[in-house]
Amino acid sequence: xxxxxxxxxxxxxxxxxxxxxxxxxAAAARGFTTVGFDxxxxxxxxxxxxxxxxxxxxxxxxxxxxxxRLRFTADAAELGRCDVVYIACDxxxxxxxxxxxxxxxxLIATVVxxxxxxxxxxxxxxxxxxFTRALGAELGRVDGSLIYQVETLIFGRAVERALxxxxxxxxxxxxxxxxxxxxxxxxxxFGCPILPMRYESAELAKISINMCLVAMISTANTLAxxxxxxxxxxxxxAPSLKLDRRIGPYAYLQPGLGIAGGNLERDLATVCRxxxxxxxxxxxxxxWIANSRHRxxxxxxxxxxxxxxxxxxxxxxxxxxxxxxxxxxxxxxPSLALLSGLGPFVVQAYDPAVAADPAFHPRIVGAxxxxxxxxxxxxLLVMTPWDAFRAVDPREIAAALRGREVIDPYGILDxxxxxxxxxxxxxxxxxxxxxxx
Amino acid sequence: xxxxxxxxxxxxxxxVVLGARGFVGGTLVAALENVGxxxxxxxxxxxxxxxxxxxxxxxxxxxxxxxxxxxxxxxxDKGRGIASYLANQRMGAAVAEAVERVTxxxxxxxxxxxxxxxxxxxxxEESPADCTDLYGVMHRARELxxxxxxxxxxxxxxxxxxxxxxxxxxxxxxxxxRRAARKDGRITLFGEGEETRDxxxxxxxxxxxxRVLRHRSAGLLNLATGRSVSYRDLADKVAALFxxxxxxxxxxxxxxxxxxxxxxxxxxxxxxGFAFTPLDEGLAKAHREMMAGA
Numbered sequence: 001x002x003x004x005x006x007x008x009x010x011x012x013x014x015x016x017x018x019x020x021x022x023x024x025x026a027a028a029a030r031g032f033t034t035v036g037f038d039x040x041x042x043x044x045x046x047x048x049x050x051x052x053x054x055x056x057x058x059x060x061x062x063x064x065x066x067x068x069r070l071r072f073t074a075d076a077a078e079l080g081r082c083d084v085v086y087i088a089c090d091x092x093x094x095x096x097x098x099x100x101x102x103x104x105x106x107l108i109a110t111v112v113x114x115x116x117x118x119x120x121x122x123x124x125x126x127x128x129x130x131f132t133r134a135l136g137a138e139l140g141r142v143d144g145s146l147i148y149q150v151e152t153l154i155f156g157r158a159v160e161r162a163l164x165x166x167x168x169x170x171x172x173x174x175x176x177x178x179x180x181x182x183x184x185x186x187x188x189x190f191g192c193p194i195l196p197m198r199y200e201s202a203e204l205a206k207i208s209i210n211m212c213l214v215a216m217i218s219t220a221n222t223l224a225x226x227x228x229x230x231x232x233x234x235x236x237x238a239p240s241l242k243l244d245r246r247i248g249p250y251a252y253l254q255p256g257l258g259i260a261g262g263n264l265e266r267d268l269a270t271v272c273r274x275x276x277x278x279x280x281x282x283x284x285x286x287x288w289i290a291n292s293r294h295r296x297x298x299x300x301x302x303x304x305x306x307x308x309x310x311x312x313x314x315x316x317x318x319x320x321x322x323x324x325x326x327x328x329x330x331x332x333x334p335s336l337a338l339l340s341g342l343g344p345f346v347v348q349a350y351d352p353a354v355a356a357d358p359a360f361h362p363r364i365v366g367a368x369x370x371x372x373x374x375x376x377x378x379x380l381l382v383m384t385p386w387d388a389f390r391a392v393d394p395r396e397i398a399a400a401l402r403g404r405e406v407i408d409p410y411g412i413l414d415x416x417x418x419x420x421x422x423x424x425x426x427x428x429x430x431x432x433x434x435x436x437x
Numbered sequence: 438x439x440x441x442x443x444x445x446x447x448x449x450x451x452x453v454v455l456g457a458r459g460f461v462g463g464t465l466v467a468a469l470e471n472v473g474x475x476x477x478x479x480x481x482x483x484x485x486x487x488x489x490x491x492x493x494x495x496x497x498x499x500x501x502x503x504x505x506x507x508x509x510x511x512x513x514d515k516g517r518g519i520a521s522y523l524a525n526q527r528m529g530a531a532v533a534e535a536v537e538r539v540t541x542x543x544x545x546x547x548x549x550x551x552x553x554x555x556x557x558x559x560x561x562e563e564s565p566a567d568c569t570d571l572y573g574v575m576h577r578a579r580e581l582x583x584x585x586x587x588x589x590x591x592x593x594x595x596x597x598x599x600x601x602x603x604x605x606x607x608x609x610x611x612x613x614x615r616r617a618a619r620k621d622g623r624i625t626l627f628g629e630g631e632e633t634r635d636x637x638x639x640x641x642x643x644x645x646x647x648r649v650l651r652h653r654s655a656g657l658l659n660l661a662t663g664r665s666v667s668y669r670d671l672a673d674k675v676a677a678l679f680x681x682x683x684x685x686x687x688x689x690x691x692x693x694x695x696x697x698x699x700x701x702x703x704x705x706x707x708x709x710g711f712a713f714t715p716l717d718e719g720l721a722k723a724h725r726e727m728m729a730g731a
Contacts, residue, residue, distance in 0.1 A: 031640070162464045228510075290563065293563075294559075294561070294700055294702075297700075297702040297705075300702060300705055300706070301663065301700075301701070301702060301705065304705050305663075305664075306702075308709075308710055308712060309712045309713065313710075340706065341702075341705055341709055342709060343709035343710070344709055344710050345709070345710065
């Protein structure tokens, strides 16, 4: 069979989520006519006006450059002209990381009747092992036209990841059979390795990637805490690990405030559930979960020790409410976890993308900018590592603050510059300042 | 983790304190009286919980609007054996029987960090209560007895080592070190005092119990400061409070070194802004009170 040319293929994405919008834009950028479908007409109308529902570096530029190949619709029938249709809706998780698959099933039920008989249906959102094969049996798609493809979306780097994937992990009913021609052409346009495997392997591969990341993060967090206690500095140690070929230059060794965002927690919960069901050992995974909770509250414990124990009725400046930079998502945000423990105190908060909301804290006050948040505060807490915060001059922070404490877990501000102007700068993984009294 | 039934604190109608003549009980009763909360203070002389019929006797004194604080226990310095264990369980059974008969408004049980194994260096409320001695098993069993028998909100508090001048126990901690320093001019450590422990001043422990009562809190909470020190450092601090030189000496080690630290995040969340008395300050207070009571 001759592979179809890029220019004649139409690729559809159902679910204009963070994943769906970025994936659709990347498909258009690779030269494919692209249809973006969503059940919400208001969201579709906004996208048609290039008003983006997500904050992602490079996405507006991608829309501006390739918008002529992007069409958005709330009419599922328009997916009928697509050669490949991706299901890209969000899979909500509960407080303990359990997945709610209702939206995926609902969207598939809407999309499938509109598809051409030869179209390939690709589940791109994350589903638990076993989901896709069961879906194939349910839909009668056991001929290779149902695919599960691993998504590797990273908030804040979604465009880069969608345009230049490291590889495609593709789950099929039978990996010995060739991929559908149109689908293979589409993936081939990205110029990266394609790894076909059985559904269950692909579904578990996504989880496996995240487990390896969690293992690295947990290791870094465990050792960073030890650094804080014994006077070592993890930022000095991490580069030496990255030069070890067995660890590598891209290893996740930056200490953080536990695991947030929802996706990693979902995979941790899934592995525990599967291990319990099948009698394999998940003790280590449960330790990672416990370590994540412990490190999430680093800022609260530090605040207690360095501020609450010393200052009556302190006022706190908080920079950052989102769970990480370049996103407006606050799911499992360490900043909000901190706020929930600062009950009686006034919190002056600023985030470039998230408005201060009384739901976050009963005494929260929204600030106009980072320095406005600092005015009269006894301590500054930098809870989300937005780049914009790096540009703030420590001299101005010192002038605005009433107290001297800067609790900056990610080390956004320059320690030496802070110390020069009389601020005490406390970061994750470094015991030097934390031991000062 | 605690859940507060009262978001805004409110004084209990009356607090019944079991173990009212003990170290923590006496301090709690004084604190309650100091803030004007009615108290029924019961010590073993008033009501022997280990005796036959104690359950019905206690039920006869309980009223539905009472907050009941169960502190009574034979502590390890009074015996670690089976007899103490069984006597403690009889007390637990009596209280369980009483709260089954008369459900109080609130039940606070003072357990112990002995429910955690010493193999866990850092513990929090989610750490397994994998007890390794009868004293720990006794407290864990009582926790379960209270949960099974009481329909009222139940707060289980697991304190670390509590210290203060009025402590009648002589377990290895600030009180024993202080008394040894005063009596002998010498503090003798196990090994070189490498073990680390968290020590909470009785005033702080009682202040937290008061908060639990006023919020009618339910759930599990460790009572600890989150800061542990080695016995060597503790001994040096105690010794430094005396005007005369106090020798701190080590001995050959008989047991492995163990450490205990607390992650007190749940406490910080339950009672934001609670400020613990710094150890130096607490030790100085206990020292002053001991000398004043000489």
